Amino acid sequence: MARPLSEEKRDAILTAAADLVATLGIGASTAKIAKAAGVAEGTLFTYFPTKDDLLNQLFLEIESGLAEVMTASHPTTSDPRECVRHIWERLIDWGVANPTWRKTLRQLKVSGRIRPDSLRRFDIQFRETRARVERSLAGRSDPARMPFYIDTMLLGLAEIAMDAIAVNPGERERITQAGFDLFWKGTAA
Amino acid sequence: MARPLSEEKRDAILTAAADLVATLGIGASTAKIAKAAGVAEGTLFTYFPTKDDLLNQLFLEIESGLAEVMTASHPTTSDPRECVRHIWERLIDWGVANPTWRKTLRQLKVSGRIRPDSLRRFDIQFRETRARVERSLAGRSDPARMPFYIDTMLLGLAEIAMDAIAVNPGERERITQAGFDLFWKGTAA
Amino acid sequence: MARPLSEEKRDAILTAAADLVATLGIGASTAKIAKAAGVAEGTLFTYFPTKDDLLNQLFLEIESGLAEVMTASHPTTSDPRECVRHIWERLIDWGVANPTWRKTLRQLKVSGRIRPDSLRRFDIQFRETRARVERSLAGRSDPARMPFYIDTMLLGLAEIAMDAIAVNPGERERITQAGFDLFWKGTAA
Amino acid sequence: MARPLSEEKRDAILTAAADLVATLGIGASTAKIAKAAGVAEGTLFTYFPTKDDLLNQLFLEIESGLAEVMTASHPTTSDPRECVRHIWERLIDWGVANPTWRKTLRQLKVSGRIRPDSLRRFDIQFRETRARVERSLAGRSDPARMPFYIDTMLLGLAEIAMDAIAVNPGERERITQAGFDLFWKGTAA
DNA sequence: TATGAATGAGCCTTCATTCAT
DNA sequence: AATGAATGAAGGCTCATTCAT
Structure with missing residues (x-):
């Protein structure tokens, strides 16, 4: 009857990893x-068998x-415009509220150590939002360009x-506004 | 009067560094x-005193x-539109022609090891192009947003x-076109 | 709760270091x-974070x-004379018994890598002996020269x-005798 | 008809070596x-084929x-006492005037890289002085201890x-005096 | 399960020496 | 003779991972 893994420790490790990956x-x-997570060196490996695993979990998280x-x-x-605008603002809010996570994410994306399936997982989670954007753009944007606008540009511009x-x-307000305008006007047919 | 530093070797090191940084x-x-550059381990350091120096030179190059x-x-x-379009296409051309350099550049930017003065140097070199874009957008874009459009968005979108x-x-053609349209329409007042 | 640091290994490292520093x-x-201590290269650094630390510990030890x-x-x-003589002989005994340590000590002293506080620590440990010598010389040596005789000359002569x-x-016997005589007669008023 | 070796450069190298060995x-x-000598890296090796040669020459010099x-x-x-005292003072004078050389000498002696024949050479050069001291001590010191007093102790005490x-x-004056007294009284029969 | 000591490959850099110029 | 670029073997130290406790 072994002690179960502690959710708390797992989170502490993930948080510490995010901080340090963002910085270093x-x-x-x-x-x-x-050490930053307050656990022993070896403990990290009972939660994540490999550094790569840790990195991938971090990405997913x-x-x-x-x-x-x-x-x-x-x-x-x-209103379609308001709907996309709402999403855009959530995106920006998240980024402003979690600067460390954003930095971490960038490091992870560029590292070449995130497995394809980790990347794919995100697409799935994002599917619902994606559909909402698609509906909002429908009718006013070139349908052939839809995937480019939504999958490539929307998140890219937000970043x-x-x-x-x-x-x-x-400049938060102005940049948010200008960014959204660029996207909205730019995606019109 | 001794053997002069060889431009050839310097370039070989820089090229090898670009390749490997892009990958690893x-x-x-x-x-x-x-080794990839075909020189001895020590030789690298007669051309670049420090790994950081190598990285910064690479960035600059x-x-x-x-x-x-x-x-x-x-x-x-x-024609203003054609002028920006021309620049946009040069940008894309460069990226398509030098995929390794692009990857390297991304790694370097994210690394936190590029010195501020190295970063500034680029702004200076880019100044002329920037002015041309500014002139092309003048009159049709909100002047207050000009810096955001040019300094932040143009290169970002291109990337x-x-x-x-x-x-x-x-999809090269279509993406190039769609990207440019997004920028051009998006920056209209 | 993990494997405890092993006193044995620490000593092996210190001993190996003494041997090699004496020689090299x-x-x-x-x-x-x-390698001489029979541990992995990395292990040395779990016992002594730095080569300098190792050297200082060695000195202290x-x-x-x-x-x-x-x-x-x-x-x-x-009898005062016998008292100093006793100390003198302990000194010589130690030197004869530990030729490697003496060589090591010389290397360390000359290296400029022993921290001031390491040096001071010795003075403290030596304090009691020092007092005994001082009492023995009292009355027959110029009080003004006492520190010079004890702190500078006694150990110097012994070396x-x-x-x-x-x-x-x-020549051990004769040198021991001659050295002591030199000190004893030389420090008379 | 090659250019002859320049005495000047040789000296510059030796001086620079003394400085740096004293420090480092x-x-x-x-x-x-x-670099400190103002010559090229390779030049050093036309004057001293090997670092060991340089070190030995430095010692000799x-x-x-x-x-x-x-x-x-x-x-x-x-007067015998005055004669030894004169020598003692020359020794101290030299040491005070050339602190760098003294430090260098200590480093060299301890390094184990001075060849036996370099060491022997000094004995020869010192022979005349040695004879003078011997004559001065004659009659008042135990003849059997003479070599110990002169070869071992005199220079050792001076150091x-x-x-x-x-x-x-x-404290220069006082130390010089106290040191000499110690030697003089200590070597009396 | 949690701990942290143990490991040895690998990292960046320095160095004595050689050799093309 | 003088120069300094070229070399590759160390050097001190860090790291991901394993394993005794």
């Missing part, structure tokens, strides 16, 4: 992560959080906007 | 880089190449487009 | 020391041993004598 | 020494200087005194 890149050592934010709140209006806000927090 | 990230070891491409060719028409093309080379 | 100087590599020898045995007589014995082991 | 120990790199100082000046009196002065320059 994926080169952050497992030893440092363990963060992307889940982001997807959740998207799914959690629905716009009250049925750029978040970066800009990170550098210039005082 | 900035964790690519100096030993591997030296790549950004210079990009800036040069922008500056080298001028549009024939004076997203390049990524999309890298994943889907057959 | 402080340039002796940590790799060689680890050796000086402690020496100080202990001084403190451990007390002369039976209260010279030990060196001479090391070169000429057969 | 024999670990001082040939590259640093060459410094010991020669010291021996020369001893031989150069003769005491005016024929200790020099060290003490180095630490406490203001």
Whole structure:
């Protein structure tokens, strides 16, 4: 009757990893992560058999959080523009509220150590939001370009906007607005 | 009067570094880089005193190449749209022609090891192109948003487009077009 | 609760270090020391975070041993001359018994890598012996010269004598005697 | 008809080596020494085929200087005590005037890289001075102990005194006096 | 399960020496 | 003779992972 793995410790490790990866890149050592999490070096490996596993779980955890934010709140209006705008703002809110996670995410994406299936998982979680955006753009955007606009550009633009806000927090409102306008006008047929 | 530093070797090191950083990230070891460049481990350090120096030079070299491409060719028409389109296409061309350099650049940017002055150097080299874009957008874009459009969005969008093309080379034409349209329409007042 | 640090290994490392430093100087590599101690290269650093730390601990360990020898045995007589002589002989005994430690000590002293607080620690350990010598010289030596005689000359002379014995082991008795006479007569008022 | 070796460069290298060895120990790199001497890295090796050769030459050069100082000046009196005292003071003078050389010498002696024949050479140069001391001690010191007093103790004591002065320059007079007294009284029969 | 000591490959850098110029 | 680029073997230290406790 072995002691069960502690959710608490798992989270502590993940949080510590996020912090250190954001700061130091994926080169952050497992030893440092363990210490920051308040667990022993070896304990980390009972929760994540491999550093790669830890990194992948971290990716999943963060992307889940982001997807959740998207799914959690629905716009009250049925106006297409307002609907996309609502999503856009949730995206920006998330980025502003979680600067560390964003940095971590960037490091992870660039690291080449996130497995294809980890990447795919995100698409699934994002599916519902995606559908809402698609409905909102329907009729006013070239249907052939829809995947490009939604899968490639929407998140890409949001990231750029978040970066800009990170550098210039005082401009948050204006950047959010300008970014959204660019997307909305740019995707019109 | 002794053997002069060899431009050839310097370039070989830089090229090898670009290849390996693109593949392995900035964790690519100096030993591997030296071997790939066909020089002794120690030789790398007579050309670049430090790994950080190597990384910064690499950044500078790549950004210079990009800036040069922008500056080298001028549009024939004076039509503003065509002028920006010309620049946009040079950007995409460069990205498609140098996929390794793009990957390297991303790794370097995210690494936190590029010195501020290296980053600033790029702004200077890009200044002329920037001015041309500014002139082209003048009158049709909100002046207050100009810096955001040019400094933040133009290159950002181009990068997203390049990524999309890298994943889907057959769609090059359509992505290039769609990306440009998004920018051009999106930046209208 | 994990495997405890092993006193045994620590000592093996220290002993190996002493041997190699005596022979090769402080340039002796940590790799060689680890191998000689029968532990992995990395293990050395779990016992001594830094080569400098190893060197300082080594210094402390050796000086402690020496100080202990001084403190451990007390002369039976209260005759001042015999008292100093007793100390002098303990000193020489120690040197003869531990030729490697003496060589190591010399290397360490000359290396410039022993921290001031490591040096000071010895003074403290030596304090009791020092007091005994001071009492023995009292009355027959110039009080103003006392610190010079005890702190500077006593140990210095002993070292010279030990060196001479090391070169000429057969002369041990005579050198010991001659050295002591030199000190005793030389410090008379 | 090749260019002859330049005495000047040789000296510059030797001087630079002395400085750096004093500061850094024999670990001082040939590259640093060459740079400090104002010559190219390779040039050092046309003057000294090997680092060991350089170190041995350095030793010889410094010991020669010291021996020369001893031989150069003769005491005016024929009083034995004054004669030894004169020598003792030359020794101390030299040490105080050349702190760097003393440090260098200590490093070299301890390094184990000075060849036996280099060591022997000094004995020869010192022979004349030695004879003078021997004559001065004759009659008042135990003849059997003469070699110990002169070869071992005289220079050893002088070194200790020099060290003490180095630490406490203001006490120069007193230390010189106390050291000499110790030697003189201590060597009486 | 939790701990942290143990491991040895690998990392960046330095170095004495050689050799093309 | 003088120069300094080229070399590859160390050097000190870090790391992901294993395993005794």
